[in-house]
Amino acid sequence: MSKKFLYPIFPKDCKSLLSKYLTKEIFEHLKDLKTTNNFTLNMAIASGVDNLDSGIGVYAGDVESYSIFGKLFDPIIQEYHSFSKNDKHKTNLNSDDLKAANPDPLGKYILSTRIRVGRNFANMPLGPAISKEQRDGVEKRASEALNSLDGNLKGTYYPISGMNEEISKKLIADHFLFKAGDRFLESAGLNRDWPSGRGIFHNDEKTFLVWVNEEDQLRIISMQSGGDIKEVFERLTKAISKIEEKIDFSYNDHLGYITSCPTNLGTAMRASVHIKLPNLALDMKRFEEITDKYYLQIRGIHGEHSQSEDGIYDISNKRRLGVTEVQCVQDMYDGVVELIKIEKELEKKL
Template structure:
C-alpha cells in the first residue's frame, strides 16, 4: 500500500462516513498531527481508504486520537450516534435497575441470550497503535485477573499462541475461538503479530467468555441458552466489577468506554438474543418497524450481513453512546417482548 500523501478522493459509490467528512480542509488541518503514541491521520483513515465499502472507515489508535483528530471524529460520531461534542455519557451497570423477567419461560421463541462489552486498558494505546510488548503485557495482566475469578466465573485462560490441537478443536466446536480480524481490521493494523498476545478465557459452565486482544483488548461476554436476560446481565456486571479490581479501563465523561471503532463508544455493549420468528419474518416491513421503534438491529444468526436460518434472527440493541448499559438491555428486552407478542398473534391466525 502506498503512503497516503494527499487527501484521498473517494468514488461516488463510496458511502462511508470517512468519505463524507474527510474534506480537503480537514485533511490539511490534521495531516501533520500525531498523538503521543505516534498515531497519525494516515493510520486512522487507512482502513477506509483501502476498503471503499466500509460503513465508517476510521479507527482510533488511542484515547488521544479522539481529540487530536476531532475535526474528523466528532462529525462521524455525531452522524452515527446522534451525539454531539458537548454531550456527556453516563454509565449504569446496576442489574437492579433492569426490569426483565424471562419473556419466554417455555423456551419456545428465544434460543439463547448473549450480552458483551468491549473494554480497553487505561494508559495503553488501542489495538491499531499498540506495540507487541504492550499487547503481551495486556495478555499477562488480563490472564492473571481472569484466572483469579471464582464461584461461577471460575475458569481457564487459553493463549492462542502455541495452542494444542485438542483444545483448539474444542474451542472451535464451542464457537469460542476467534480468528485474525477481517480485511477492515487488517488494514487498521489490528492483526499485527498474530497470534502473539491473544487468548480466550471461559468459565467451567461455558456461560462466561473473554477474548483478549481481538478488536478490543478485552471483549467480555456473558451468555446462556434461553431467555433469562436479567441473569445474563447480572453475570456480566459481576464479572466486570471483579476484573475492575485488578485492571483500570479507558473511560471519559464524554465518550464513555473508549474503543478503537467509534461505533462501539459509550457502553461498548451489544445485548442480543437468537429468536425464532417464522411468521413475523414473512412480513419484513412490519418486523423492521417493530425493531426500529425499540432501537434494535436485525441480523442473521452468523452475525452482520448473514442470512436467517429457519426463521431465527439475531436481535440486538443499536444504541451505544449517550444511553446507559441498563437502557441498552431494556431496549432489547422490551423489543423482544413485543416481537414474541406479535409472533403469537400470527400463530393464532
C-alpha cells in the same frame, strides 16, 4: 524515501462516513498531527482508504485520537450515534435497575441470549497503535485477573499462540475461538504480530467468555441458552466489577468506554437474542416497525449481512453512546417482549 501522504480521492459511489467528512480542508489541518503514541491521521484512515466498502472507515489508536483528530471523528460520531461533541455519556451497570422477567419461560421462541462489552486498558494505546511488548503486557495482566476469578466465573485462560490441536478443536467446537481479523481490521493494524498476545478465557460452565486482544483489549461476554436476559446481564456486571478490581479501564465523561472503532463507544455493549419468529418474518415491514420503535437491529444468526435460517434472527440493541447499559438491555428486552406477543397473535390466525 517515504511516500508522500496525499489526500485520498474516493469514488463517487463510496458511502463511508470517512469519505463524507474528510474534506481537503480537514485533511490539511490534521495530516501532520500525531498523538503521544505516534498515531497519525494516515493510520486512522488506512482501513477506510484500503476498503472502499467500509461503513465508517476510521479507527482510533488511543483515547487522544478522538480529540487530536476531532475535526474528523466528531462529525462521524454525531452522524452514527446522534451524539454531539458537547454531550456527556452516562453509565449504569446496576442490574437491579433492569426490569426483565424471562419473556419466554417455556423456551418456545428464544434460543439463546448473549451480552458483550468491549473494554480497553487505561493509559494504554488501543489495538491499532499498541506495540508488541505492550500487547503482551495486556495479555499477562488480563490472564492473571481472569484466572483469579472464582465461583461461577472460575475458568481457564488459553493463549492462542502455541495452542495445541486438541484445545483448538475444543474451542472451535464451542464457537469460542476467534481468528485473525478481517481485511478492515488488517488495514487498521489490528492483526499485527498475530497470534502473539491473543487468547480466550471461559468459565467452566461455558456461560462466560473473554477474548483478549481481539478488536478491543478485552471483549467480555456473558451468554446462555434460553431467554433469561436478566441472569445474563447480572453475570456480565458481576464479572466486569471483579475484573475492575485488578484493571482500570479507559473511560471518559464524554465518550464513555473508549474503543478503537467509534461505533462501539459509550457502553461498548451489544445485547442480543437468537429468536424464532417464522410468522412475523413473513411481514418484514411490521417486523422492522417494532425493532425501530425499540432501537433494535435485525441480523441473520451468522452475524451482520447474513440471512435468516428457519425464521431465526439475531436481535440486538442499536444504541450505545449517550444511553446507559441498563437502557440498552431494557430496549432489547422490551422489543423482544413485543416481538413474541405479535408472533403469538399471528400463530392464532393460522
